[in-house]
Amino acid sequence: MENVQTQRGIQRETRRELTGPESENAIRLYYCGSESCTPGHFFGPAVRPHYLIHFIRSGKGTYLRRDEVHELSRGDAFLILPGETTKYIADEKEPWDYTWVAFDGTNAEALLRCCGFLSGNLVYRSPDEETRKRLLRQADAFENCFQDEKRNVLELLGNFYLLFSCMYPEGAGQGGFSFTDRLNRDWTMQMAGQSGPFLADGAPSPSGQELYFRQAVSYLQHNFSYPVRIEQLARQIGVSRSYLYKTFLSCSGKSVQQYLRDLRLKEACRLLADTQRAVTDIAYSCGFPDSPSFCRTFHNVYGRTPLQFRRRMAKGKTCI
Secondary structure, eight states: OOOOOOOTTEEEEEEOOOOSTTTTTTOEEEEEEEEEOOTTOEEEEEOOSSEEEEEEEESEEEEEETTEEEEEETTEEEEEOTTOOEEEEEOSSSBOEEEEEEEEOTTHHHHHHHTTOBTTBOEEEOSSHHHHHHHHHHHHHHHHHHHOTTSOHHHHHHHHHHHHHTTOOTTTTSSSOOHHHHHHHHHHHHHHTOSSSBOTTSOBOOOHHHHHHHHHHHHHHHHTTSOOOHHHHHHHHTOOHHHHHHHHHHHHSSOHHHHHHHHHHHHHHHHHHHOOOOHHHHHHHTTOSSHHHHHHHHHHHHSSOHHHHHHHHHTTOOOO
16 A cells, blocks of 8 residues: 655645526535545544545544444445534544535435435444545545636536445435436426416516625525635625625625624524533524624624523513
Protein backbone atom coordinates (compact mmCIF):
# COMPACT_ATOMS: atom_id res chain seq x y z
CA MET A 1 0.00 0.00 0.00
CA GLU A 2 1.29 3.46 -0.90
CA ASN A 3 2.23 5.55 2.12
CA VAL A 4 0.61 8.98 1.72
CA GLN A 5 1.34 11.70 4.26
CA THR A 6 -1.78 13.80 4.87
CA GLN A 7 -1.76 17.21 6.50
CA ARG A 8 -4.42 17.12 9.22
CA GLY A 9 -6.93 19.82 10.07
CA ILE A 10 -7.23 21.00 6.45
CA GLN A 11 -10.76 21.78 5.30
CA ARG A 12 -12.17 23.13 2.07
CA GLU A 13 -15.78 23.86 1.22
CA THR A 14 -17.67 25.36 -1.71
CA ARG A 15 -21.25 26.63 -1.64
CA ARG A 16 -23.37 27.20 -4.69
CA GLU A 17 -26.98 28.15 -5.29
CA LEU A 18 -27.91 26.35 -8.48
CA THR A 19 -30.58 27.99 -10.62
CA GLY A 20 -30.66 25.90 -13.80
CA PRO A 21 -33.08 23.15 -14.94
CA GLU A 22 -34.54 20.97 -12.17
CA SER A 23 -32.64 22.86 -9.46
CA GLU A 24 -35.76 24.53 -8.05
CA ASN A 25 -37.60 21.30 -7.18
CA ALA A 26 -36.14 17.91 -8.02
CA ILE A 27 -32.65 18.14 -6.49
CA ARG A 28 -31.13 21.25 -4.92
CA LEU A 29 -27.40 21.25 -4.19
CA TYR A 30 -26.07 23.67 -1.56
CA TYR A 31 -22.48 22.95 -0.68
CA CYS A 32 -19.73 20.38 -0.91
CA GLY A 33 -16.48 20.14 1.00
CA SER A 34 -13.84 17.87 2.47
CA GLU A 35 -11.63 17.68 5.54
CA SER A 36 -8.64 15.73 6.81
CA CYS A 37 -9.53 15.61 10.50
CA THR A 38 -7.18 15.80 13.44
CA PRO A 39 -7.30 12.95 16.01
CA GLY A 40 -10.49 13.16 18.07
CA HIS A 41 -11.91 16.04 16.02
CA PHE A 42 -15.69 16.20 16.39
CA PHE A 43 -18.64 18.19 15.10
CA GLY A 44 -21.93 18.68 16.92
CA PRO A 45 -24.31 18.28 18.53
CA ALA A 46 -25.99 20.34 15.80
CA VAL A 47 -28.93 20.24 13.41
CA ARG A 48 -29.15 21.00 9.69
CA PRO A 49 -32.12 22.17 7.58
CA HIS A 50 -31.28 19.80 4.69
CA TYR A 51 -29.81 16.36 3.99
CA LEU A 52 -26.07 16.13 4.61
CA ILE A 53 -24.10 13.04 3.55
CA HIS A 54 -20.46 12.26 4.34
CA PHE A 55 -18.28 9.87 2.29
CA ILE A 56 -15.27 8.54 4.21
CA ARG A 57 -12.14 8.58 2.03
CA SER A 58 -9.74 7.13 4.62
CA GLY A 59 -9.34 6.54 8.34
CA LYS A 60 -11.99 5.80 10.95
CA GLY A 61 -14.56 7.57 13.06
CA THR A 62 -17.86 7.34 14.91
CA TYR A 63 -21.31 8.64 13.93
CA LEU A 64 -23.64 9.24 16.89
CA ARG A 65 -27.38 9.53 16.26
CA ARG A 66 -29.97 9.25 19.02
CA ASP A 67 -28.98 6.02 20.83
CA GLU A 68 -27.14 4.63 17.79
CA VAL A 69 -23.34 4.35 17.56
CA HIS A 70 -21.87 3.60 14.13
CA GLU A 71 -18.17 2.82 13.73
CA LEU A 72 -17.26 3.72 10.14
CA SER A 73 -14.20 3.57 7.89
CA ARG A 74 -12.98 3.99 4.30
CA GLY A 75 -15.70 3.56 1.68
CA ASP A 76 -18.57 4.01 4.16
CA ALA A 77 -21.04 6.90 4.18
CA PHE A 78 -23.42 8.37 6.74
CA LEU A 79 -26.51 10.53 6.24
CA ILE A 80 -27.76 13.33 8.49
CA LEU A 81 -31.49 14.08 8.28
CA PRO A 82 -32.95 17.61 8.25
CA GLY A 83 -33.67 18.87 11.76
CA GLU A 84 -32.02 15.93 13.55
CA THR A 85 -29.33 16.34 16.22
CA THR A 86 -26.17 14.36 15.48
CA LYS A 87 -22.51 14.24 16.37
CA TYR A 88 -19.51 12.61 14.67
CA ILE A 89 -15.99 12.05 15.96
CA ALA A 90 -12.69 11.19 14.26
CA ASP A 91 -10.73 8.21 15.57
CA GLU A 92 -7.83 9.04 17.90
CA LYS A 93 -5.32 6.83 16.08
CA GLU A 94 -6.61 6.83 12.49
CA PRO A 95 -8.68 10.01 12.07
CA TRP A 96 -10.87 10.02 9.03
CA ASP A 97 -10.82 12.12 5.88
CA TYR A 98 -14.24 12.71 4.39
CA THR A 99 -16.16 14.57 1.71
CA TRP A 100 -19.62 15.98 2.39
CA VAL A 101 -22.55 17.10 0.23
CA ALA A 102 -25.63 19.09 1.32
CA PHE A 103 -28.82 18.79 -0.70
CA ASP A 104 -32.60 18.48 -0.70
CA GLY A 105 -35.49 18.74 -3.18
CA THR A 106 -38.65 16.83 -4.05
CA ASN A 107 -36.68 13.89 -5.48
CA ALA A 108 -34.19 13.71 -2.61
CA GLU A 109 -36.18 11.30 -0.46
CA ALA A 110 -36.92 9.01 -3.41
CA LEU A 111 -33.25 8.97 -4.38
CA LEU A 112 -32.15 8.13 -0.83
CA ARG A 113 -34.69 5.33 -0.50
CA CYS A 114 -33.54 3.79 -3.79
CA CYS A 115 -30.00 3.72 -2.40
CA GLY A 116 -31.06 1.98 0.81
CA PHE A 117 -31.18 5.00 3.11
CA LEU A 118 -34.08 6.10 5.35
CA SER A 119 -36.50 3.58 6.92
CA GLY A 120 -34.23 3.59 9.97
CA ASN A 121 -30.99 3.18 8.01
CA LEU A 122 -28.70 6.19 7.65
CA VAL A 123 -25.42 4.38 7.02
CA TYR A 124 -23.98 2.89 3.82
CA ARG A 125 -21.14 0.34 3.83
CA SER A 126 -19.39 -0.60 0.59
CA PRO A 127 -19.79 -4.36 0.00
CA ASP A 128 -16.38 -4.86 -1.65
CA GLU A 129 -13.16 -3.11 -2.63
CA GLU A 130 -14.22 -2.48 -6.23
CA THR A 131 -17.39 -0.69 -5.11
CA ARG A 132 -15.41 1.22 -2.49
CA LYS A 133 -12.92 2.53 -5.06
CA ARG A 134 -15.67 3.49 -7.51
CA LEU A 135 -17.60 5.40 -4.83
CA LEU A 136 -14.54 7.34 -3.67
CA ARG A 137 -13.44 8.16 -7.22
CA GLN A 138 -16.87 9.57 -7.97
CA ALA A 139 -16.93 11.52 -4.67
CA ASP A 140 -13.66 13.19 -5.72
CA ALA A 141 -15.02 13.84 -9.22
CA PHE A 142 -18.18 15.45 -7.84
CA GLU A 143 -16.26 17.68 -5.41
CA ASN A 144 -13.86 18.84 -8.13
CA CYS A 145 -16.79 19.58 -10.44
CA PHE A 146 -18.64 21.43 -7.69
CA GLN A 147 -15.66 23.66 -6.95
CA ASP A 148 -15.29 24.69 -10.58
CA GLU A 149 -17.68 27.60 -11.15
CA LYS A 150 -17.35 27.10 -14.92
CA ARG A 151 -19.25 23.80 -14.70
CA ASN A 152 -22.97 24.17 -15.47
CA VAL A 153 -25.88 22.89 -13.42
CA LEU A 154 -26.56 19.87 -15.65
CA GLU A 155 -22.97 18.67 -15.31
CA LEU A 156 -23.17 19.07 -11.53
CA LEU A 157 -26.45 17.19 -11.32
CA GLY A 158 -25.07 14.49 -13.59
CA ASN A 159 -22.09 13.97 -11.30
CA PHE A 160 -24.41 14.01 -8.28
CA TYR A 161 -26.55 11.20 -9.70
CA LEU A 162 -23.42 9.27 -10.71
CA LEU A 163 -22.23 9.52 -7.11
CA PHE A 164 -25.44 7.99 -5.78
CA SER A 165 -25.45 5.40 -8.56
CA CYS A 166 -22.39 3.90 -6.85
CA MET A 167 -24.64 3.04 -3.88
CA TYR A 168 -27.60 1.88 -5.97
CA PRO A 169 -28.23 -1.85 -5.25
CA GLU A 170 -28.04 -4.19 -8.20
CA GLY A 171 -31.51 -5.04 -9.49
CA ALA A 172 -33.15 -2.25 -7.49
CA GLY A 173 -34.85 -0.88 -10.61
CA GLN A 174 -36.34 -4.24 -11.61
CA GLY A 175 -40.04 -3.66 -11.05
CA GLY A 176 -41.71 -2.09 -8.05
CA PHE A 177 -40.82 1.52 -7.27
CA SER A 178 -38.90 3.29 -10.03
CA PHE A 179 -36.94 6.42 -9.23
CA THR A 180 -37.01 7.34 -12.93
CA ASP A 181 -40.82 7.29 -12.92
CA ARG A 182 -40.86 9.61 -9.92
CA LEU A 183 -38.37 12.00 -11.53
CA ASN A 184 -40.39 12.09 -14.78
CA ARG A 185 -43.61 12.83 -12.90
CA ASP A 186 -42.03 15.71 -11.01
CA TRP A 187 -40.48 17.14 -14.18
CA THR A 188 -43.85 16.96 -16.01
CA MET A 189 -45.64 18.72 -13.15
CA GLN A 190 -42.95 21.41 -13.02
CA MET A 191 -43.24 22.09 -16.76
CA ALA A 192 -47.05 22.20 -16.54
CA GLY A 193 -46.78 25.10 -14.11
CA GLN A 194 -44.50 27.17 -16.38
CA SER A 195 -46.76 27.77 -19.38
CA GLY A 196 -46.64 31.55 -19.58
CA PRO A 197 -46.34 34.87 -17.76
CA PHE A 198 -48.79 33.67 -15.11
CA LEU A 199 -48.34 30.96 -12.49
CA ALA A 200 -50.58 27.91 -12.25
CA ASP A 201 -52.90 29.64 -9.74
CA GLY A 202 -53.39 32.65 -12.02
CA ALA A 203 -51.07 34.98 -10.13
CA PRO A 204 -48.62 37.04 -12.23
CA SER A 205 -45.05 35.77 -12.47
CA PRO A 206 -42.61 37.52 -10.12
CA SER A 207 -40.39 40.32 -11.38
CA GLY A 208 -36.67 39.88 -11.95
CA GLN A 209 -35.87 41.54 -8.63
CA GLU A 210 -38.33 39.26 -6.81
CA LEU A 211 -36.78 36.20 -8.44
CA TYR A 212 -33.30 37.24 -7.25
CA PHE A 213 -34.74 37.82 -3.79
CA ARG A 214 -36.33 34.37 -3.73
CA GLN A 215 -33.10 32.72 -4.85
CA ALA A 216 -31.15 34.55 -2.16
CA VAL A 217 -33.70 33.69 0.53
CA SER A 218 -33.62 30.03 -0.50
CA TYR A 219 -29.84 30.08 -0.13
CA LEU A 220 -30.06 31.70 3.32
CA GLN A 221 -32.74 29.29 4.52
CA HIS A 222 -30.48 26.34 3.81
CA ASN A 223 -27.18 27.88 4.89
CA PHE A 224 -28.01 30.08 7.90
CA SER A 225 -26.40 27.55 10.22
CA TYR A 226 -23.03 28.27 8.57
CA PRO A 227 -20.99 31.46 8.09
CA VAL A 228 -22.54 33.32 5.13
CA ARG A 229 -20.48 35.67 2.98
CA ILE A 230 -22.64 38.25 1.23
CA GLU A 231 -20.16 38.56 -1.66
CA GLN A 232 -20.45 34.85 -2.37
CA LEU A 233 -24.25 34.94 -2.14
CA ALA A 234 -24.41 37.81 -4.64
CA ARG A 235 -22.02 36.01 -6.99
CA GLN A 236 -23.98 32.77 -6.85
CA ILE A 237 -27.25 34.38 -7.93
CA GLY A 238 -25.51 36.57 -10.51
CA VAL A 239 -25.83 40.11 -9.13
CA SER A 240 -23.59 42.70 -7.50
CA ARG A 241 -23.48 43.13 -3.74
CA SER A 242 -25.05 46.61 -4.02
CA TYR A 243 -27.91 45.28 -6.17
CA LEU A 244 -28.50 42.47 -3.69
CA TYR A 245 -28.65 45.01 -0.86
CA LYS A 246 -31.22 47.12 -2.74
CA THR A 247 -33.23 44.00 -3.59
CA PHE A 248 -33.53 42.98 0.06
CA LEU A 249 -34.51 46.48 1.13
CA SER A 250 -37.15 46.62 -1.60
CA CYS A 251 -38.60 43.14 -1.03
CA SER A 252 -38.27 42.77 2.76
CA GLY A 253 -37.43 46.18 4.19
CA LYS A 254 -34.26 44.67 5.68
CA SER A 255 -30.62 44.40 4.72
CA VAL A 256 -29.23 40.96 3.93
CA GLN A 257 -27.49 40.81 7.31
CA GLN A 258 -30.67 41.81 9.16
CA TYR A 259 -32.69 39.23 7.25
CA LEU A 260 -30.10 36.54 8.03
CA ARG A 261 -30.00 37.51 11.72
CA ASP A 262 -33.80 37.34 11.98
CA LEU A 263 -33.84 34.00 10.18
CA ARG A 264 -31.36 32.59 12.68
CA LEU A 265 -33.23 34.02 15.65
CA LYS A 266 -36.56 32.69 14.39
CA GLU A 267 -35.13 29.18 14.21
CA ALA A 268 -33.53 29.66 17.65
CA CYS A 269 -36.93 30.62 19.09
CA ARG A 270 -38.47 27.48 17.61
CA LEU A 271 -35.75 25.26 19.07
CA LEU A 272 -36.00 26.96 22.47
CA ALA A 273 -39.78 26.51 22.55
CA ASP A 274 -40.11 23.04 21.01
CA THR A 275 -37.01 21.23 22.25
CA GLN A 276 -34.86 20.89 25.35
CA ARG A 277 -31.58 21.32 23.48
CA ALA A 278 -28.85 23.20 25.33
CA VAL A 279 -28.39 26.88 24.50
CA THR A 280 -24.89 26.18 23.17
CA ASP A 281 -26.22 23.51 20.80
CA ILE A 282 -28.89 25.91 19.56
CA ALA A 283 -26.31 28.66 19.05
CA TYR A 284 -24.17 26.43 16.82
CA SER A 285 -27.19 25.02 15.00
CA CYS A 286 -28.41 28.52 14.12
CA GLY A 287 -25.12 29.86 12.81
CA PHE A 288 -23.78 31.77 15.80
CA PRO A 289 -20.04 31.35 16.49
CA ASP A 290 -20.55 30.71 20.21
CA SER A 291 -23.09 30.85 23.02
CA PRO A 292 -22.16 34.35 24.35
CA SER A 293 -22.65 36.03 20.96
CA PHE A 294 -25.96 34.21 20.52
CA CYS A 295 -27.23 35.26 23.96
CA ARG A 296 -26.09 38.84 23.38
CA THR A 297 -27.85 39.10 20.01
CA PHE A 298 -30.98 37.40 21.35
CA HIS A 299 -31.16 39.82 24.30
CA ASN A 300 -30.56 42.87 22.11
CA VAL A 301 -33.44 41.92 19.83
CA TYR A 302 -35.97 40.45 22.27
CA GLY A 303 -35.02 42.09 25.55
CA ARG A 304 -34.52 38.80 27.40
CA THR A 305 -32.09 35.88 27.44
CA PRO A 306 -32.76 32.61 25.61
CA LEU A 307 -33.44 30.82 28.90
CA GLN A 308 -35.87 33.54 29.99
CA PHE A 309 -37.64 33.14 26.66
CA ARG A 310 -37.83 29.36 27.13
CA ARG A 311 -39.29 29.71 30.61
CA ARG A 312 -41.84 32.22 29.33
CA MET A 313 -42.90 29.84 26.56
CA ALA A 314 -43.16 26.98 29.07
CA LYS A 315 -45.66 29.04 31.02
CA GLY A 316 -47.86 29.35 27.96
CA LYS A 317 -47.01 32.96 27.05
CA THR A 318 -46.67 33.03 23.29
CA CYS A 319 -45.44 36.59 22.80
CA ILE A 320 -41.81 37.64 22.87
